[in-house]
Amino acid sequence: xxxxxxxxxxxxxxxxxxFIAALLEKHGITSDHAETGKEAIEKLQESAYDLVVxxxxxxxxxxxxTAVYIREILxxxxxxxxxxxxxxxxxxxxxxxxxxxxxxxxxVREEALLAEISKLQPAGKTNDDEQFIDLSFLEKTMRGNKDxxxxxxxxxxxxxxxxxxxxxxxxxxxxxxxxxxxxHKMKSSVSIxxxxxxxxxxxxxxxxxxxxxxxxxxxxxxxxxxxxCDRAIAEINxxxxxxxx
Amino acid sequence: MSFLxxxxxxxxxxTGIVFIVEDNKTxxxxxxxxxxxxVPAVKEVKVFPxxxxxxxxIHRNPDLIIMDYFxxxxxxxxxxxxxxxxxxxxxKPELNIVLLSSQxxxxxxxxxxxxxxxxxxxxxxxAFDKVSEITRExxxx
Numbered sequence: 001x002x003x004x005x006x007x008x009x010x011x012x013x014x015x016x017x018x019f020i021a022a023l024l025e026k027h028g029i030t031s032d033h034a035e036t037g038k039e040a041i042e043k044l045q046e047s048a049y050d051l052v053v054x055x056x057x058x059x060x061x062x063x064x065x066t067a068v069y070i071r072e073i074l075x076x077x078x079x080x081x082x083x084x085x086x087x088x089x090x091x092x093x094x095x096x097x098x099x100x101x102x103x104x105x106x107x108v109r110e111e112a113l114l115a116e117i118s119k120l121q122p123a124g125k126t127n128d129d130e131q132f133i134d135l136s137f138l139e140k141t142m143r144g145n146k147d148x149x150x151x152x153x154x155x156x157x158x159x160x161x162x163x164x165x166x167x168x169x170x171x172x173x174x175x176x177x178x179x180x181x182x183x184h185k186m187k188s189s190v191s192i193x194x195x196x197x198x199x200x201x202x203x204x205x206x207x208x209x210x211x212x213x214x215x216x217x218x219x220x221x222x223x224x225x226x227x228x229c230d231r232a233i234a235e236i237n238x239x240x241x242x243x244x245x
Numbered sequence: 246m247s248f249l250x251x252x253x254x255x256x257x258x259x260t261g262i263v264f265i266v267e268d269n270k271t272x273x274x275x276x277x278x279x280x281x282x283x284v285p286a287v288k289e290v291k292v293f294p295x296x297x298x299x300x301x302x303i304h305r306n307p308d309l310i311i312m313d314y315f316x317x318x319x320x321x322x323x324x325x326x327x328x329x330x331x332x333x334x335x336x337k338p339e340l341n342i343v344l345l346s347s348q349x350x351x352x353x354x355x356x357x358x359x360x361x362x363x364x365x366x367x368x369x370x371x372a373f374d375k376v377s378e379i380t381r382e383x384x385x386x
Contacts, residue, residue: 041351061355068247073349073367098247141279141373148282152275159271166318181318184347188368189271 006047007031007117010040010054010066011083016106020053023110029117037066044076051117052080053104056095064098071099081116083108133235134194150243153236156193163189164229167205171215171222179218180209193236198228249358249365259384261288262307266326267345268294268318272368276311276376283377286384295320296329303333307340308383311376313368314346314353327353330361341383345372 007024011017012035021031032047034040037058044052052070056063063082070076081102082095095103102116135149142148163186170178183206190198205221208214263280267273270292277290291307293299295316310333314326330342342363348354349367357363366375 038351045349065248068249069351069354072247072249073354073365075367075369137370141370142282145282148278151278155274155278156271159274163269163271181315184315185269185272185318188269188347191370192271192275 006049007051007053008034008040008043008049010034010037010052010058010063012036012055012058016055020108020113023108023113026110027114037061037063037069040066041069041074044070044074044078049078052078053083053113054080054100055083057084063100064094067095067098067100079119132195132197133232133239134196135239137194138192146243150240152192153240153243156189157233157236157240159189160229160233164226167202167222167225170209171219174215176209176212180206183209190232193232195228195232198225198232201225201228249354251358251362251364259286259308260306261286262305263287263290263380264293264299264302264307264310265290266293266296266299266310266316266329267313268316268320268323269313270294276373279373280376280380284380284384284386286386287380295323296326296332297324299329300332303337303340306337309341309343309380311343311345312363314344314348327357327361330357330363334361341379343376343379345376 009017009020009031017033024031034043038061054063067080080100081104082100083104083106085106087105104112138149166182167186170182183202187199187202201221201224205218208218265273265276273292277292280287280290312326316326317323343366344357344363345366345368347368354365358365366372
């Protein structure tokens, strides 16, 4: 991580949070502060951070529960370093089980904090060059059972026109609420058969509709989704034949 | 086990019935097909597009209910999955319920897991495998 990184300090003792923030600032590292696990989750939903420093003994949702939420629900891989007043064998196991990456003893020593930061690696590049249909998820989930995979494709093809019609109607009526719901539902459907490109466009559409923004962009996305669905129907019909053989 | 997972009750007298409350037909029918193939002890999977119709059949004592959160894509006045769970809990406190949703709002997840003792599963690529694990646990397979 560069010194431009941003750290989220989750600590209900304000003086302790300010102390850590001051240590970081000395090294040109900016930070945000959340007093509760819930506030931390909300901040992570709004902004990207390079590291989370988390007190374990938070009131309400404790640090372990917050870490589990970040990993299992937000699916956010941000490194999390636990903060504790006493390191015990039990705490040592629990923070790892909760998906945290390191542990620091309070009061935090400057060199220990910097050592944790230096372990962080910049995030890898994402791969935009993906297949139009990626059946790996379906293959894995259905244990390679050709019959079940073919049945799933039949189900998908049966309900796709209805899913798409809901999206089109929402856009034609310029009804953000309808668009959001329809895009949300269709997103789950296309993800089953690994139509990743369509899924991404529906995610963008859902987010724009939620913010009630950019009907022009939503219309563009709708037109693109229609074209991609035509291609998807043709290709899935072909693939289905292979699974039915 | 994390706080997102509540213990499942193994049924001594199982009905073999699983309810799926989900308004996305593709997702619901795929999950139904998957459960029949995956867990032989499941004898009947019934899909409800809204929670209100599920409540009408709750007396059939399903071994598991898999509930989506947003159920209003077709019927705009349909209750959310969480409200349906609240009504089920008033009648059947012991029933196994999974809230399977893309809904990530923290208050919804905490209410479902802590107050209503459901298990929360995010509707993602691991969801089918996790549903399989849970269903097998209930039937002790």
